[in-house]
Amino acid sequence: MAFVNDHPATWNSDLLGFNNYITPLVELYNSNLIESPFTIGVFGEWGQGKSSFLEMLHNQLAEDKFFRVNFNPWYYRDEENILIPLLQTIRDQLLESNAEKFKSSTAKIANVLTRLGADILLKSITANNVSLKDIEEHETIYAKQKGFNNVSKKKKVRTDIQEVIEDIKEKGLKTVIFIDDLDRCTPENILDVLEVIKLFLDLEYVFVVLAVDKSLINKGVQLKYAEFDFDDDKQQSIGAEYLEKIIQLPITIVPLQQNKILDFIDKIDSNKQLSLPEIIEPDWLEPNPRKIKRIINILWYTKRLTQINKLDLKWELLVRMAILQVQAESLYDKMARRLDLFETFEAIADKPDLISSEKAFSSKFSGRKVEMFEFCCANFTRYKFLKPMFKGRPFKAEAENIQHYFSLISG
Numbered sequence: 001m002a003f004v005n006d007h008p009a010t011w012n013s014d015l016l017g018f019n020n021y022i023t024p025l026v027e028l029y030n031s032n033l034i035e036s037p038f039t040i041g042v043f044g045e046w047g048q049g050k051s052s053f054l055e056m057l058h059n060q061l062a063e064d065k066f067f068r069v070n071f072n073p074w075y076y077r078d079e080e081n082i083l084i085p086l087l088q089t090i091r092d093q094l095l096e097s098n099a100e101k102f103k104s105s106t107a108k109i110a111n112v113l114t115r116l117g118a119d120i121l122l123k124s125i126t127a128n129n130v131s132l133k134d135i136e137e138h139e140t141i142y143a144k145q146k147g148f149n150n151v152s153k154k155k156k157v158r159t160d161i162q163e164v165i166e167d168i169k170e171k172g173l174k175t176v177i178f179i180d181d182l183d184r185c186t187p188e189n190i191l192d193v194l195e196v197i198k199l200f201l202d203l204e205y206v207f208v209v210l211a212v213d214k215s216l217i218n219k220g221v222q223l224k225y226a227e228f229d230f231d232d233d234k235q236q237s238i239g240a241e242y243l244e245k246i247i248q249l250p251i252t253i254v255p256l257q258q259n260k261i262l263d264f265i266d267k268i269d270s271n272k273q274l275s276l277p278e279i280i281e282p283d284w285l286e287p288n289p290r291k292i293k294r295i296i297n298i299l300w301y302t303k304r305l306t307q308i309n310k311l312d313l314k315w316e317l318l319v320r321m322a323i324l325q326v327q328a329e330s331l332y333d334k335m336a337r338r339l340d341l342f343e344t345f346e347a348i349a350d351k352p353d354l355i356s357s358e359k360a361f362s363s364k365f366s367g368r369k370v371e372m373f374e375f376c377c378a379n380f381t382r383y384k385f386l387k388p389m390f391k392g393r394p395f396k397a398e399a400e401n402i403q404h405y406f407s408l409i410s411g
Contacts (some may be wrong), residue, residue: 047290187220
């Protein structure tokens with residue numbers, strides 16, 4: 001057993017079965033059946049494996065057939081215009097690939113960067129220039145406010161980028177640009193990246209693979225167009241419009257199925273040193289691979305601590321504590337200060353009706369304040385795993401030692 005890092009999975013370390021989904025994409029890219037420009041959108045929530053999906057696809061595209069660009073916009077989140085670091089990344093990877101072979105292409109990009117860097121109107125020719133045609137008067141006003149005075153400049157930049165891509169194509173390579181870690185950017189920055197893709201990468205011989213959580217697109221729309229007071233339906237329609245204009249093939253990563261969670265743990269803990277399948281019920285865990293890895297790392301470290309220091313603490317309770325810490329951190333911190341919450345949560349898990357009414361709750365818990373009732377209701381509603389994990393009063397026998405468990409898990 002070893003600690004599990006959060007690096008994207010490779011073809012040989014795939015624990016989520018992505019291989020089956022990558023293979024047809026590789027066949028598609030290698031064929032002549034795909035027209036360009038073409039953008040694949042890989043959608044999924046935080047921690048579901050989007051980065052692993054991109055990494056595996058990247059590695060399966062042969063280096064002698066594809067010019068592969070890895071762009072991480074989060075590194076450049078403070079840049080006024082994301083187009084500049086994107087072009088710099090393309091230039092740098094051309095130099096790394098073969099500086100002499102792509103000499104003319106890198107020179108062309110350098111010229112574009114020089115012009116863009118000196119352009120005081122740079123921002124107006126990229127991220128803020130999104131047409132909102134055919135949707136209500138306010139959106140039309142917005143487009144007019146932003147203006148399209150720099151169409152010629154945009155066209156020149158597009159032409160220069162297209163020439164670079166065509167030069168790469170003449171060298172026998174298809175250009176595939178991988179854009180990851182958008183989820184770490186602000187919602188506004190995410191929209192900026194999408195707009196740059198549409199304005200400057202919607203070119204012949206360009207293939208883009210983009211990973212993002214779709215819910216963040218709607219948040220970005222909400223912030224960017226807040227002044228127009230659009231209703232929720234209109235905001236969602238704008239968010240959908242962004243994606244429809246940019247992405248030709250949407251791929252949604254399905255969350256880890258509940259009945260596969262223990263299999264996933266088994267693959268990580270292949271030596272069965274933690275004995276987790278014997279303790280954990282699938283409904284204790286969120287179907288999030290990243291969180292499950294964190295739980296396993298905490299437990300591996302905790303197990304060594306108990307062995308080295310010869311601590312007599314119940315392993316099944318330490319497992320529950322680690323799950324609580326990772327999946328409900330703020331609640332975990334609250335419970336560390338209010339140890340009586342363990343007794344309260346155990347009682348509610350055994351008799352859920354206690355939070356069906358304030359009267360029943362107060363009767364059971366000696367008239368505790370309304371705030372406590374609302375607190376318990378809110379957390380049992382938010383964290384579905386609390387009920388099955390606290391059912392049966394697992395902490396009752398160790399009530400006097402709970403603080404020791406917190407000290408060990410939290411250091």
